[in-house]
Amino acid sequence: MILTDLRLVHFKNHAQAEFQFSPKLNALVGSNGAGKTTILDAVHVLCMTRSYFHSTDSHCIQFDAPFFVAEGTMAIGSAETPLYCGLKRGEKKVFKADDAEYTKLSEHLGRFPVVMISPYDRDLITEGSETRRKFMDAVIAQSNKAFLDALIQYNRALTQRNALLKYFAANRTFDASMLELYDEQLCQWAPIIHDARAAFVADFEPRLQHYYRWMAGEGESVGIAFKSALTESSMQEVLAERLPKDRVVQYTSAGPHREDLVFTLHGQPLQRVGSQGQQKSFLVALKLAVFDALKDALQLKPILLLDDIFDKLDAQRVEGLIRLVNEHHFGQIFITDTHPERTAHMVKEVNEEAKVLDLSPIQP
Incomplete structure (x- = not known):
């Protein structure tokens, strides 16, 4: 190409x-x-x-x-x-x-x-979970249209559910049946998103480790941990458990939109223990691993x-x-x-x- x-x-x-x-x-x-x-x-x-x-x-x-x-x-x-x-x-x-x-x-x-390696990539380490989700989703979406469709539908339902929670709080009212409509939609799309991300991380981590060894030698080990409330519970269980909190904070506090990646060096958070040079090597290895993943998925x-x-x-x-x-x-x-x-x-x-x-x- x-x-x-x-x-x-x-x-x-x-x-x-x-x-x-x-x-x-x-x-x-x-x-x-x-x-x-x-x-x-x-x-x-x-x-x-x-x-x-x-x-x-x-x-x-x-x-x-x-x-x-x-x-x-x-x-x-x-x-x-x-x-x-x-x-x-x-x-x-x-x-x-x-x-x-x-x-x-x-x-x-x-x-x-396309894969870009840029000085701005450091945001993947220093910024919040949204930056890392966008990185992960951009890779998955290029080869998995079902994932992209699910993500679009999920975000639409999430926006509507959050608006409804704010409406309930502003009007000091609550209607479980109205909320249930959006809960059903979130429960439909959440497993597709979560499973695609979990599969991506499992496939991606060895690729990252391969390129990091090339960048830094054999003496250092890196990894990626996938953090998600859906690892142990279904979306339906998560929504039910978090509903009291959601009503107070007026937004949906758990789900795929809160999932995160934790980059590690020797099992510890890279941002905390990694030197500037180690973080730079990690980011280059990360993007070369993206190249590999896309090449294999898209041929x-x-x-x-x-x-x-x-x-x-x-x-x-x-x-x-x-x-x-x-x-x-x-x-x-x-x-x-x-x-x-x-x-x-x-x-x-x-x-x-x-x-x-x-x-x-x-x-x-």
Whole structure:
């Protein structure tokens, strides 16, 4: 799977730009603010329908511009698929594949998988459970449509149940039959979500451990623990047990929407006992494991985006990483760096056919 070209109009700091890419290794170099990460994010948009860095689509529109367009051509074997994403301020985003607009953006997920390794990944360790659930769900949803449908339905019922709990509290009333309607829906979808996540963690942990050993050596052991109230109880039991608390706090206090991942080092929470270097190695291993999981599930090699990788690792380990991902096991790769000479030397040494795109402003 190869992104052969990319065209941007008013996408973040690119007013208008076109690029042609190598099918294997692409290095984007230039000073900070040159638009290197913007290109990676545009690739992510075309693969996942949304930005990696912004939850609000309009943040991708260049300042003072009325719209953005990102389009490119994805090739799988001899088949080429034109992709288009456009957004006008105040309007609905338009996403097309083969010139046909999707009725639901979720239909695009999994067609063209992508994995991003970014300095922002540290949020997976430091932020709350929602960040880790989103990470896990984004991987599962690309290969499991039943999971994605269940997640959408569950969240819809959850929003309605929480609104009803607030209504009861505001009006000092309670109607168990009204609540039961949403409880039944939550009980229908919760096991699908929980089981898919539990299966994901069981399959994923050995992949993570494999890449962490490559990153850090044999002397350290890492793991992932899956925390869920549904491990020991059914959703029906959880809702019944938590109802008194839910009525007080006015929201649903347990269920798949509260599940979490705990990253561990030697059996202890990574955030508490892991050094900065260990945490960086863990995050790179985590994303390489995502690549493996998607490749096996979809029978496609995801595009791999390595943003500012020198921020995470020393030069020797970066070179080792580039050599690793340049192997046949991996597919198309994009990396960014602020030091053109360093990166050009490294990628050309690893792969003579690598393409280096220098985004530095042309000096007069």
